[in-house]
Amino acid sequence: MRVLVLAILMLLALVACNNNKATEKEVAPVISAEDQLKNDIKTYPDSMQLRDKLISLYADKGAYESAIATVNQALAKDSSIAYFWDIKSKLHGFNDDTSNAIKALEMAAGLNPLPEYLLSLGYLYADTRNEKAVEIADALIYADKAAAKKEALLIKGIYYGKTGNEQKAIGLFDQALALDYTFMFAYREKAMVQYNQGKYAEGIKTLQRATTLQNSFDEGYYWMGRCYEKIGKTTEAIDSYNKAILYAPENDYAEASDALGRLGVK
Numbered sequence: 001m002r003v004l005v006l007a008i009l010m011l012l013a014l015v016a017c018n019n020n021k022a023t024e025k026e027v028a029p030v031i032s033a034e035d036q037l038k039n040d041i042k043t044y045p046d047s048m049q050l051r052d053k054l055i056s057l058y059a060d061k062g063a064y065e066s067a068i069a070t071v072n073q074a075l076a077k078d079s080s081i082a083y084f085w086d087i088k089s090k091l092h093g094f095n096d097d098t099s100n101a102i103k104a105l106e107m108a109a110g111l112n113p114l115p116e117y118l119l120s121l122g123y124l125y126a127d128t129r130n131e132k133a134v135e136i137a138d139a140l141i142y143a144d145k146a147a148a149k150k151e152a153l154l155i156k157g158i159y160y161g162k163t164g165n166e167q168k169a170i171g172l173f174d175q176a177l178a179l180d181y182t183f184m185f186a187y188r189e190k191a192m193v194q195y196n197q198g199k200y201a202e203g204i205k206t207l208q209r210a211t212t213l214q215n216s217f218d219e220g221y222y223w224m225g226r227c228y229e230k231i232g233k234t235t236e237a238i239d240s241y242n243k244a245i246l247y248a249p250e251n252d253y254a255e256a257s258d259a260l261g262r263l264g265v266k
Contacts, residue, residue, distance in 0.1 A: 033057060048074060048081065055087060064095040082112035089120070098128060115140065115148050119155070126158040133159040150176040154186055161193045169193050184210055184217050191223050200227040218247040222256050229259070238265055 031039075037054040044050060051074045058067035071088045075081070085108035092101035102124050109117040118136050125133035137152040137159075157172035173190040176183055187210035194203035207224040211217050225240030237259070244256040260266075 046077070048078070048084075052087075055091075059091060059094070064091050067091050068095070080111060082108040082114075082117070085111065086117060086120075098124065102128070115143075119148055119151050122152070122155040123158070126155050126162065129159070129162050131159070150179040150183055150186070153179070154183075154189060157186070157193075158189055161189065161196075166193050166197055182213055184214055184220065187217075188219050188223060191220075191227070195223065195227055195230075198230075200230045203227040216247040218244045218253060218256075221247065222253065222259075225256065225259060229263070234263060238263055241265075 034054070034057060037050060037057065041047065041050050041054065051070060055067045055070045055074075058064070058070060068088060068091050071084055071091065074084050075088070085104050089101045089104035089108060092098075092104060102121070105117060105121045105124065109121050118140060122133050122136040122140070125131075125136065133155050137155040140148045140152040140155075153172050153176040157169045157176065159169075160166075160172065161169035170190055170193055173186045173193075176186040177190075180186075187206055191203040191206040191210075194200070194206060204224055204227045207220045207227070210220040211224070214220070221240045222244040225237045225244060228234075228237035228240055241256040241259050241263075245251055245253045245260075248256070
């Protein structure tokens with residue numbers, strides 16, 4: 001009887017061991033989304049959709065160099081896809097590489113002169129004091145179907161503000177606001193020029209109107225804080241910086257936080 005019991009126990013142990021081994025074989029190894037996409041691309045090397053997904057994955061986690069390398073691989077397969085040149089420009093922008101952002105966007109606009117590509121290029125030209133900004137803006141103003149007149153006026157205003165013609169810049173921002181009084185970017189740029197002119201009280205008035213129209217305008221509060229700080233109204237400046245942080249995405253506004261630290265607020 002004892003021998004029989006031992007035999008049964010040994011048999012059960014053997015069955016359990018075999019079941020465990022079978023279970024181990026059935027469990028597939030975990031593979032990351034990145035590796036899965038890389039494997040899929042090897043299987044379907046001509047799939048631009050798969051490459052686009054991998055670019056997005058890298059961009060979402062801030063791995064811009066890897067995203068750019070993946071875009072370059074896509075463009076090596078087909079350099080005539082304007083979409084990927086535009087994505088490359090954005091990635092260089094995220095990486096604070098304005099020069100290469102402009103080059104990539106020039107390629108996108110050259111292949112397919114969509115209004116959104118031209119607007120993005122115009123903003124970059126304006127920000128870098130390139131007179132081509134005015135050429136692009138004028139072309140968009142005269143192209144009625146582009147429906148981008150206020151944005152084109154903003155581009156011209158930024159360019160003239162950057163190149164020292166502040167009054168002309170303010171006039172252009174006012175023209176943009178006459179077309180759309182809710183155009184927050186025009187208020188911001190106008191206030192920034194007024195700030196640079198030392199017209200802090202006027203800048204505050206401009207931004208008060210903007211934040212009255214859109215009370216969650218984080219950049220408006222930030223520049224209002226800058227203006228208040230310049231005229232010695234520390235309490236109002238602190239309040240404005242706090243509102244900038246409150247309304248910023250994920251309550252993250254590094255410049256406003258730095259300003260509060262400068263004013264002794266932890």
